[in-house]
Amino acid sequence: MNFVCCIKQVPDTAEVKIDPETNTLMRSGVESISNPYDLVALETALILRDKYGGWVTALSMGPPQAEQVLKEAISLGADAAVLLSDRAFAGADTLATSYTLYKAIRNLDLDRPVDIVLCGKQAIDGDTAQVGPGIATRLGFTQFTSVVEIRELNTYDRHITVKRRVEGGFEIVRGPLPTVITVDLGLARPRRASLPGLILSLRAVIDRWDADAVGAEVPKIGLKGSPTWVRRIFSPPLKEGGPVFDGRKDPVPAVERFLDTIVADEELISELFKNPGV
């Protein structure tokens, strides 16, 4: 089995805020990390490789520093890593990103046919969940999004059975390889790097491919290949808080005043209490 795992380097998002005074971005101390969903994808690939044999290639598109996430992948047990880095890739939206990754996977596929591509369900900075399906559609592979469990991988008849999250529950679905799977956080718990793994990753040479190397058509990559543009960035409008009543010492009057403000909203009350006593 030949696995490819797509990993994105993302800022540790909870830290990014807009300074309300100056309306500029505060990114003090924002670290770059591997997208947590992608680490689950990698773990899944490693588990499957260890069980069925094969080869795991970690793939990332980003600036030269994104090499870091690939070194991490090697330290965790990936067999090879490729960084897609080229100035021409910069500014890519999901359409251009999935195209670039697709071209790279096709390249890998020529070398050694790819059976399973694993991606995180989404990236914590973009949250779009669009790249995985985009890759699957371009490759013409079977697509399973939001996978929470691999039920069975049959390497003889080349089918995979997965459990995936759908509205209102889960679905058990079986389909032919090759496939693109996007994984939910619950699928696996990423391991920690071993010491030999860490040492290996320090010495590892990460292949670097540019637009030429993946054979990408220039109008389809980076900013030029991206239909969507950002027009404006702003802080979410926060409304002002209303009155707060302190009921710690003397709850009864506080609750009374609290309820008064709610009950005063006639329209609300008449809508909610259409059938009093229900």
Added chain:
Amino acid sequence: MPQNSKGIDVAAIIPDRCIGCQICAGECPVGAIEMSGGVAHIDPEVCIGCGKCFEVCPVEAVSFEPKRPQETPQRIPGVPEDRFSEYRGVAVFIEVTHGQAAPVSWELAGKARELSRRLGTVAIALIAGHELKDVATEALEYGCDEVHVIDDALLGSYLSRLYGKAVTDLTNTVKPEILLMGATALGRDLASVVATNVETGLTADCTGLDIDEEKRLLLMTRPAFGGNIMATIFCENHRPQMSTVRPGVFRPGERKAGRTGAVHHYPFAPPVGEMPEILEFVRDNTGETGLDIGRFPALVVVGKGACDPESMPMIQELADLIGGVVACSRPVVEAGLMPYERQVGQTGKTVAPKLYFAIGVSGAVQHLVGMQGSRRIVAINSDPHAPIFGISDTGLIGDYRDVVPLVIKGLREAVSKR
């Protein structure tokens, strides 16, 4: 204005404004821009002072003085002004499961009608599925002017490739200038497939839609960076302009019986190759399922501070009293006390009830993005500094075990007086 050794007036990045989007690095004709530490850096010795980076920066993070007055954005050379003349209408994909449309589809039908009127065009419903019963008629009643349907036994349950093909074919036939889908699990999966097939832009998970009437652009606003920041995105050079929209953001269109319009049916041309097979559907086993918290006019939302099982009957009593259901924050789901479908927030549901009653919820930004549209927000929390008080219309500080019984009693009295 800084100059380099060649005497060129160069551009510079204002680091604390830069969002690291890399757009400038991609545009720079001489490769003077490198990313480092998450922000762009311009090498002044390489910069030729063309100002490209200044023009493309979405957040005004480039300091540069253009020599000539800035030109208005150019059209792509060789592409005529009316290159999109064959595209018309604001379309909505109507998501149907077991013969029933998802509520978000009707929310979007209402929005599509509004947007289409502003553009002087029609609202269109695209429907793919099987045993669609009265969905087409319903789409007309909810405000669509025309309906395009592929009804085929192969589309009985959702499979990415099959639905992807059906909706791509509908899109290529109908050619809407805008295509909206609900940001449900199904909608997000499908929208990516369709956008890739028709090679257009797609903005996921939007919480706001607006129109630039003059340029006929859809302005799509969505949370970015985990909800700390909002971004408005547009798609100028491709059609349709596609977006998935969170359920609960817009009100459903007004349903008027007797509205009519054209309904077109098309045969399905399935894709070739072996399709996956759905073996089983498992209901979410952590609770009763299929419950859509977005449909209720009132929600009592429990957070980590109010999630001990013993208090649940009390919480439920409050929810019953105000005609709502119990929802929760993420830690409550993680603790296994509530099913995922009850979770509000960035990775849960977006809701906008008439009354949002938070108990023991701190008000983390990832939670807030999922409920900010609620009409009235009230909160009970033992911490006077809990951020939730910053966005609530009314707050009550106290231990919920003490105050909730009083609230229930008080509400009962208030109701009985009516």
